[in-house]
């Protein structure tokens with residue numbers, strides 16, 4: 172069992188009714204971009220813990236996490252109330268294999284995240300590795316509403332640094348929003364819309380794909396990609412599709 176340590180909340184940013192970010196000062200071990208840790212609070216005398224992806228890059232201080240308040244969700248709703256100075260438990264050692272070291276080389280790297288499932292991609296994009304290993308990086312964020320499209324400034328900053336390499340596309344399911352596309356990510360792959368708006372083809376030869384967040388998006392996208400010849404990426408049998416399900 173990895174060791175628990177106590178961190179201190181330095182900021183709690185409420186973006187919308189359901190979305191917030193915590194900044195936490197804590198002396199954790201170094202981690203790899205794309206990994207997660209566990210966060211925990213004592214609730215009614217019990218330590219309630221859940222896994223959360225780092226949004227901050229390795230070495231960045233304070234640590235940063237991006238949350239959705241799940242309906243009736245015990246921990247996500249409790250953490251929403253935290254204020255600067257409050258304590259929070261974290262695992263000292265990070266976990267997980269949703270990292271670029273697990274992703275084979277290719278020309279393009281596609282990152283599909285729904286909701287807060289975009290967090291590990293920000294951590295990865297803040298490091299040098301994607302820019303050194305891939306010609307193009309395509310970040311695709313699927314959300315319900317325009318207000319859920321957070322961290323636009325961070326994306327713009329990365330785009331300014333990598334104008335030739337980073338492409339960002341947003342898909343919104345419940346609203347028509349100028350500058351974004353209406354619908355779900357799997358549907359946009361199935362009908363060719365995503366490739367059309369990106370001006371790039373998804374192919375097993377040239378594309379590595381990382382999927383993170385809602386398990387329905389992950390499952391439906393994997394199924395569509397399999398029909399097009401993609402394979403799940405596993406340590407023993409490398410493929411092109413690497414996944415992280417949030418529930």
Ligand SMILES: Cc1cc2nc3c(=O)[nH]c(=O)nc-3n(C[C@H](O)[C@H](O)[C@H](O)COP(=O)(O)OP(=O)(O)OC[C@H]3O[C@@H](n4cnc5c(N)ncnc54)[C@H](O)[C@@H]3O)c2cc1C
Nearest residue numbers: 221222223224237238239241244245246247287290417418
């Ligand atoms: C590897 C990993 C990394 C994760 N990273 C994050 C992260 O960075 N940010 C984050 O918000 N969550 C993340 N999660 C989900 C997180 O661990 C919790 O499940 C979530 O915060 C709900 O906990 P809870 O105690 O509030 O709700 P619970 O009472 O445990 O209810 C869980 C239910 O909430 C829903 N749910 C869970 N997570 C989400 C979500 N992100 N968006 C929408 N609905 C959700 C599902 O329907 C799930 O059945 C991650 C999960 C995994 C496995």
